[in-house]
Amino acid sequence: MGFRFVHAADLHLDTPFSGLSATAPEVAAELRDASLAAFDALVRLAISREVAFVILAGDIYDGARRGVRAQIELHRGLRELSDRGIRTFVVAGNHDPVDEGWSAVREWPELVTHFPTDEPGSVVVERDGMALATVYGISYGTKAVTENLAARISRGEGPGPHIAVLHANVGGNPDHDAYSPCTLDDLRGSGIDYWALGHVHTRQVLHRDPWVVYPGNLQGRNPRATERGAKGALVVEVDDAGMIHEPEFVELDRIRFEHAEHSIDGVADLVTLRDRLVDLGHRRLAEADGRSVLLRVELIGRGPIHGDLHRPGAVAELVDTLRGEQLSAAPFLWWDRVDVATRPVQDLDELLGRNDFVADLVEEAALLLADDEARTARVAEWGDELPSDLVHLLGDALPRPDDPGRWRDAEELAVDLVSNDDT
Numbered sequence: 016m017g018f019r020f021v022h023a024a025d026l027h028l029d030t031p032f033s034g035l036s037a038t039a040p041e042v043a044a045e046l047r048d049a050s051l052a053a054f055d056a057l058v059r060l061a062i063s064r065e066v067a068f069v070i071l072a073g074d075i076y077d078g079a080r081r082g083v084r085a086q087i088e089l090h091r092g093l094r095e096l097s098d099r100g101i102r103t104f105v106v107a108g109n110h111d112p113v114d115e116g117w118s119a120v121r122e123w124p125e126l127v128t129h130f131p132t133d134e135p136g137s138v139v140v141e142r143d144g145m146a147l148a149t150v151y152g153i154s155y156g157t158k159a160v161t162e163n164l165a166a167r168i169s170r171g172e173g174p175g176p177h178i179a180v181l182h183a184n185v186g187g188n189p190d191h192d193a194y195s196p197c198t199l200d201d202l203r204g205s206g207i208d209y210w211a212l213g214h215v216h217t218r219q220v221l222h223r224d225p226w227v228v229y230p231g232n233l234q235g236r237n238p239r240a241t242e243r244g245a246k247g248a249l250v251v252e253v254d255d256a257g258m259i260h261e262p263e264f265v266e267l268d269r270i271r272f273e274h275a276e277h278s279i280d281g282v283a284d285l286v287t288l289r290d291r292l293v294d295l296g297h298r299r300l301a302e303a304d305g306r307s308v309l310l311r312v313e314l315i316g317r318g319p320i321h322g323d324l325h326r327p328g329a330v331a332e333l334v335d336t337l338r339g340e341q342l343s344a345a346p347f348l349w350w351d352r353v354d355v356a357t358r359p360v361q362d363l364d365e366l367l368g369r370n371d372f373v374a375d376l377v378e379e380a381a382l383l384l385a386d387d388e389a390r391t392a393r394v395a396e397w398g399d400e401l402p403s404d405l406v407h408l409l410g411d412a413l414p415r416p417d418d419p420g421r422w423r424d425a426e427e428l429a430v431d432l433v434s435n436d437d438t
């Protein structure tokens with residue numbers, strides 16, 4: 016019999032939202048509610064899609080403090096699922112280990128399974144008297160679990176697809192702590208059909224057949240790369256033959272962290288820049304489909320406003336005017352930060368007239384850029400003249416003769432480094 020389940024992880028309920036520059040009170044209030052609102056959206060999703068069960072693969076709470084509000088809201092959501100005949104399977108992760116922190120809840124709703132810490136548990140899921148699937152899981156007792164917990168889960172007896180729930184770092188992902196470390200091969204060799212993982216906040220399918228999947232977190236928590244963009248949960252369809260289909264991502268976040276690069280090439284003045292950033296903000300807000308957006312922008316490229324941007328206080332005041340422009344209605348756009356990584360305009364003609372080393376460099380670069388054969392000859396010279404260790408070390412960093420764009424980048428960088436007229 017076919018069925019569906021929901022796979023979510025890293026809810027971090029009541030997360031404090033770190034790493035933000037000063038936010039307005041309206042923004043702070045929305046942020047406080049965002050993780051709980053996303054959880055409520057998860058409950059609505061499970062009900063509307065009539066799933067057989069919901070998987071929560073660790074880091075349900077953000078920390079040992081475990082706010083009372085978060086615990087009550089979690090209990091309320093799981094009770095609603097249980098009342099409708101939907102099971103929930105929960106494991107604890109490094110942010111909410113079972114033996115640390117405290118629980119305001121003494122008794123969970125009937126259809127909620129918290130997997131134990133000492134050894135993996137397994138449950139056969141039934142619906143209308145029919146066995147659907149076998150679900151395994153093991154929880155973190157303490158925060159820093161360095162044991163490979165995946166090694167303790169293997170396929171046993173049981174009907175339907177075998178699904179394992181675990182909070183783990185597969186393949187040494189450097190963006191997250193190396194808790195319950197394991198390799199993809201460990202999971203592939205286990206006989207499990209679907210590894211429902213948590214811990215890594217970037218959504219990813221690591222393997223198909225068997226499925227090894229991170230759904231990512233439910234709600235972004237800060238402006239870092241792993242927290243940006245759409246966040247939510249996966250709906251997984253299992254057909255009558257027991258085949259597991261490609262998970263479907265459903266956006267459930269309430270506030271979205273976005274990052275954009277914006278070039279100052281051809282931007283005449285700060286007024287024009289402000290107008291363009293306002294447009295950028297409106298576009299990002301529209302793309303978020305009714306959600307509020309926290310936007311961080313990095314200014315790149317070269318232009319006449321490079322110097323203006325480096326005037327004391329200029330960027331801070333620019334951000335202030337942007338914030339005044341757009342924080343009014345819900346959903347709101349909040350300008351978190353504008354970073355400046357721009358370069359000054361290079362006036363090569365002016366540099367050529369200097370009759371110094373910089374002029375020689377510009378002249379040499381112009382020759383190389385104009386002539387394929389000169390570039391080929393130069394690369395051959397490197398092979399002859401540079402120590403072979405160095406050539407090996409530089410590898411792909413050395414431009415190829417047939418890639419003029421890289422040579423142009425190298426010229427720009429070299430001229431910037433030696434011309435020394437940066438603001």
Ligand SMILES: [Mn+2]
Nearest residue numbers: 025074110214
């Ligand atoms: Mn997490």
